[in-house]
Amino acid sequence: MTFSDNLKAVLADRGLKQVDLCKKTGISTSIMCNYILGNSEPGLSNLSAIANALNLSIDELITYTDKAKAPGYDPTLEEWKSRNEFLMNLVPVDMRPAVLSLIEATLKSRGLLDT
Numbered sequence: 736m737t738f739s740d741n742l743k744a745v746l747a748d749r750g751l752k753q754v755d756l757c758k759k760t761g762i763s764t765s766i767m768c769n770y771i772l773g774n775s776e777p778g779l780s781n782l783s784a785i786a787n788a789l790n791l792s793i794d795e796l797i798t799y800t801d802k803a804k805a806p807g808y809d810p811t812l813e814e815w816k817s818r819n820e821f822l823m824n825l826v827p828v829d830m831r832p833a834v835l836s837l838i839e840a841t842l843k844s845r846g847l848l849d850t
Contacts, residue, residue, distance in 0.1 A: 736823060737775055738771035741799040745789055746771075759788035775823050 736745075746756065752773060757764050764779055769775040786796045813839060826834050828849075 736799075737773055738776050738797060741773060741797060742771055742785070745791070745796065745799050749789070755789060756785065760784040779825050782822075793822070 746752065753764065753767050756762075757767050760767075762779070762784060766775075766781070770777055770781075780830070782793055786793045789796065791799070823831060823834070
């Protein structure tokens with residue numbers, strides 16, 4: 736699912752409209768419209784504002800799917816990479832290997848990735 740799909744799903748699940756989210760975040764309706772239509776994706780600042788307004792972590796927002804709502808579900812490293820590609824693009828290139836190593840170690844410690 737794309738960020739746009741996830742955002743639409745959260746809004747629908749919570750009975751919120753775009754205008755409600757704009758009021759909660761201070762993000763203009765034209766910018767929010769572009770996020771909802773999938774014409775653009777938010778930078779870290781707006782992503783954080785949206786997640787906070789929806790009382791979600793950034794990770795919960797960008798992986799918002801039926802699977803992600805299931806109790807105890809943890810994504811594999813490959814699922815995390817594919818779902819969070821745009822978020823990883825916000826991380827400086829030289830830091831991406833370290834971030835992925837941290838995620839991989841966390842998945843291994845939870846027994847979700849073979850060692």
